[in-house]
Amino acid sequence: MSEIRSELKYLPSHEWARVEEDGTVTIGITDHAQDSLGDVVYVETPEVGATVSAGEEAGVVESVKAASDIYSPISGEVIAVNEALEDEPEQVNSSPFDDGWFFKVKPTDLAELEDALDADGYKAAIEAED
Amino acid sequence: MGLKTPLYSSHIDAGGKMVDFGGWDMPINYGSQIEEHHQVRQGAGMFDVSHMTVVDVTGSDARAYLRKLLANDVAKLDDKPGKALYSGMLNQAGGVIDDLIVYNRAQGYRVVVNCATRDKDLEWMNQQAAGFDAVVREQPELAMIAVQGPQALDKCKQALTPAQATAVEGLKVFTGTPVEDWFIGRTGYTGEDGVEIMLPGDQAPALWQALLDAGVSPCGLGARDTLRLEAGMNLYGHEMDESVLPLAANMGWTIAWEPAEREFIGRPALEQARETGTEKLVGLVLKERGVLRAGQTVIIPGSEQTGIITSGTFSPTLGYSIAMARVPAAADTQALVEVRKKQLPVSIVKPNFVRHGQSLV
Incomplete structure (x- = not known):
C-alpha cells in the first residue's frame, strides 16, 4: 500500500500540494504515482517566473515505462523548481513527498485548493482505479 | 486471474x-x-521465462518439415548436436507469424516461440505439418x-x-x-x-x-x-508482425536464400520484395532530454515518407534515450522525431546499442 499523507491536498491525476507556513504551495507527485510509473528518468518542470493554472498542464514526468503530464493543483507564479531532479530524478521514486518535490508556487487564490481532494478522498480515488 | x-x-x-x-x-x-x-x-x-512456448518437433520428416516452415535453414544444424538457430516463421505473403529459436536435439528439434502468439503458432505449425511424418508437441x-x-x-x-x-x-x-x-x-x-x-x-x-x-x-x-x-534484439509485435517482412525488420540475415531450390513458406514474396526494396529497421539515438516511445513518427529530411518508432526507451546503460524504428530506405544519418508536440533531432545508427556491457554508439 502506498503512503498517503493526511496534511496534503491531492488531484485525482496524482499530484500533491502542500501549503507551507509562508503561504506558498509546494507541488509533487504521490507515492502511488511514482510506484505506477516506475523508475523516473526525466522531470520537466515549469520555469521560475512562469504562471501555472489550476488543473492545467505544468510539466512532464518520464519514467522508463511512460511519459505522464503533471497538472498544477493551484494557480499562481512559479517561485522555485527542484533543480536536484535534473541529476537525480530517482528522488521522485525514493522520496516523492519530500526530496522529490517538483515546484513551488506563490498562489493567486489559496481557496482553489478547497476543490482538491483530501487524504481520504484521494485514497478512495486510487482504490477505485485498482 | x-x-x-x-x-x-x-x-x-x-x-x-x-x-x-x-x-x-x-x-x-x-x-x-x-x-x-x-x-x-x-x-x-x-x-522467469516459463511463459514462453516450448514445442518439440519429432518424426522422420521433422527436418524436411522445418526446412519448409522456416525462413532460416535447419540444414545448418546438421551434425551439430545442440546447435541453435534463430529464424522467422513466415506466412505466404512473407509476413512474420513469429520469431523463434530452434535447437537440434538427439530426439528431434526443440522450438521456442513467443507466449502471446502461442495459439496461432501451434495452429499454423500443425496445419503445415500435413503430408509430413512430423509430430508437433507442446511441452507445457x-x-x-x-x-x-x-x-x-x-x-x-x-x-x-x-x-x-x-x-x-x-x-x-x-x-x-x-x-x-x-x-x-x-x-x-x-x-x-x-x-x-x-x-x-x-x-x-x-x-x-x-x-x-x-x-x-x-x-x-x-x-x-x-x-x-x-542489444538491438527484436520483440514480436513491435519490430515485426504478420504485416512486416523480415527484410524490413533487420532479419535479412535470418533468411537462408541458398540452396535456391528450398521452397520455404514466403520465399516467392520475399524474392519479389528483395527486387523492389523495402523499408528498413534502424536504431535511433536521442542525446537531449526526452524519451523516444513506440508509435512516435520519424521524419526523414528530404523524404515525403515518414517512419515509425517500433520500440523506444531510456537506456539505463547509456543514460539517454534509444529506439528502433522502421523507416524509408532513403533514410541516412539524421532524422526528427515528434516527441510530445516537439520535433527532436535524432541520429540514425545500426540497431545495436550495447553488447557485453560496452556502448556501440
Whole structure:
C-alpha cells in the first residue's frame, strides 16, 4: 500500500500540494504515482517566473515505462523548481513527498485548493482505479 | 486471474510487482527496473521465462518439415548436436507469424516461440505439418529460467550439481545440451553471456532459490525489455508482425536464400520484395532530454515518407534515450522525431546499442 499523507491536498491525476507556513504551495507527485510509473528518468518542470493554472498542464514526468503530464493543483507564479531532479530524478521514486518535490508556487487564490481532494478522498480515488 | 508459472510464489516472495503479460501473471520488476538492468550488465540477473512456448518437433520428416516452415535453414544444424538457430516463421505473403529459436536435439528439434502468439503458432505449425511424418508437441510442463550477465556462468555453476556445472562449462555460444531431464542453452535476450535453462516446472522453484543463494538478482520483464532493446534484439509485435517482412525488420540475415531450390513458406514474396526494396529497421539515438516511445513518427529530411518508432526507451546503460524504428530506405544519418508536440533531432545508427556491457554508439 502506498503512503498517503493526511496534511496534503491531492488531484485525482496524482499530484500533491502542500501549503507551507509562508503561504506558498509546494507541488509533487504521490507515492502511488511514482510506484505506477516506475523508475523516473526525466522531470520537466515549469520555469521560475512562469504562471501555472489550476488543473492545467505544468510539466512532464518520464519514467522508463511512460511519459505522464503533471497538472498544477493551484494557480499562481512559479517561485522555485527542484533543480536536484535534473541529476537525480530517482528522488521522485525514493522520496516523492519530500526530496522529490517538483515546484513551488506563490498562489493567486489559496481557496482553489478547497476543490482538491483530501487524504481520504484521494485514497478512495486510487482504490477505485485498482 | 492470469496463468501462473511454477515460479509465481517465488516472485511474490521476492517482492515482484505482478502484471498481466499475454495472459500470464508475470513480474514487471522487484523494486527498481533500472537496478535490475544494471545487475545484468555488471553482474548476474535471472528471468522467469516459463511463459514462453516450448514445442518439440519429432518424426522422420521433422527436418524436411522445418526446412519448409522456416525462413532460416535447419540444414545448418546438421551434425551439430545442440546447435541453435534463430529464424522467422513466415506466412505466404512473407509476413512474420513469429520469431523463434530452434535447437537440434538427439530426439528431434526443440522450438521456442513467443507466449502471446502461442495459439496461432501451434495452429499454423500443425496445419503445415500435413503430408509430413512430423509430430508437433507442446511441452507445457517445462519451466524456463534465463540467467544473464558477465558473472552468469560462474554464479550459475555454484547453483548447479557437478554434472550440470560441467555441462555449462563445455557449452559453446548459441548451443544447448541436455542434462538428464533439463536442457541448458547458452542463449539469451540481453546482449550478455548467460544460459537459458529449461526444466520440469516442479524443479524450478528450487533452482530459482539456489540461484538467489548464489547471488543472482531476480529481474522482471521491464529490465528484460530495456536490455533486449539496448542489444538491438527484436520483440514480436513491435519490430515485426504478420504485416512486416523480415527484410524490413533487420532479419535479412535470418533468411537462408541458398540452396535456391528450398521452397520455404514466403520465399516467392520475399524474392519479389528483395527486387523492389523495402523499408528498413534502424536504431535511433536521442542525446537531449526526452524519451523516444513506440508509435512516435520519424521524419526523414528530404523524404515525403515518414517512419515509425517500433520500440523506444531510456537506456539505463547509456543514460539517454534509444529506439528502433522502421523507416524509408532513403533514410541516412539524421532524422526528427515528434516527441510530445516537439520535433527532436535524432541520429540514425545500426540497431545495436550495447553488447557485453560496452556502448556501440
